[in-house]
Amino acid sequence: MSDLRESHERGHIGKTPHYNSIFRYLESDSLTPILRDLVTESSLPLKAVETDFAVDSSGFTTSKFFRWYDHKYGRVREKHDWVKAHLICGVRTNVVTAIEIADRRSKRQPLYGSAGGSYGEEFQNQRSIRRQSVWQRQEL
Numbered sequence: 001m002s003d004l005r006e007s008h009e010r011g012h013i014g015k016t017p018h019y020n021s022i023f024r025y026l027e028s029d030s031l032t033p034i035l036r037d038l039v040t041e042s043s044l045p046l047k048a049v050e051t052d053f054a055v056d057s058s059g060f061t062t063s064k065f066f067r068w069y070d071h072k073y074g075r076v077r078e079k080h081d082w083v084k085a086h087l088i089c090g091v092r093t094n095v096v097t098a099i100e101i102a103d104r105r106s107k108r109q110p111l112y113g114s115a116g117g118s119y120g121e122e123f124q125n126q127r128s129i130r131r132q133s134v135w136q137r138q139e140l
Contacts, residue, residue, distance in 0.1 A: 004016050004017065004019075036098075036099070036100075039096055039097070039098065039099050040097060040098060043090075043095045043096060043097040046090060046093050046095045049090075049092065049093055050090035050091075050092055050093050050095060050097075051092070052090070052091040052092065053088050053089065053090055053091065053097065054088070054089055054090075054091055055086075055087075055088050056086075056087060056089070057084055057085060057086040057087070058084070058085055059082045059083070059084050059085075059104070060082055060083055060084075060085060061080040061081070061082045062080065062081045062082060062083060063080075064080070064081040065078050065079065065080060065081060066078070066079060066081045081104060082104050083101055083102065083103060083104065084101070084102045084103070084104065084106050085099060085100075085101055085102075086099070086100045086101075086102065087099040087100070
């Protein structure tokens with residue numbers, strides 16, 4: 001039995017939504033700030049324990065493909081599409097305090113501006129550790 005049907009039977013929700021409507025809502029831009037706040041709020045219990053933070057990013061492949069014509073080799077090429085996750089995490093507990101998802105073409109780390117503000121408000125007087133490559137890019 002699905003969680004949604006069980007929630008409906010227990011009276012937590014009035015109607016069981018179709019599973020596609022949940023996927024459509026997850027693709028909505030209006031959900032992004034709510035999820036971002038949820039990540040920040042869930043990190044607050046470790047505020048007293050965590051003092052050092054690291055900024056990092058990683059790529060994740062999706063189930064979609066993108067194609068392009070390679071002029072050098074004269075043929076169409078195809079690769080998995082992917083997204084980039086930029087995050088700030090605690091060094092001791094690995095708690096994620098802020099996260100931003102960007103497309104594959106994103107070169108800058110957006111956490112320093114938007115989500116970095118919430119990082120500064122919630123974890124005042126804390127140290128931030130950046131990867132050496134991030135420092136080198138900023139110097140260029």
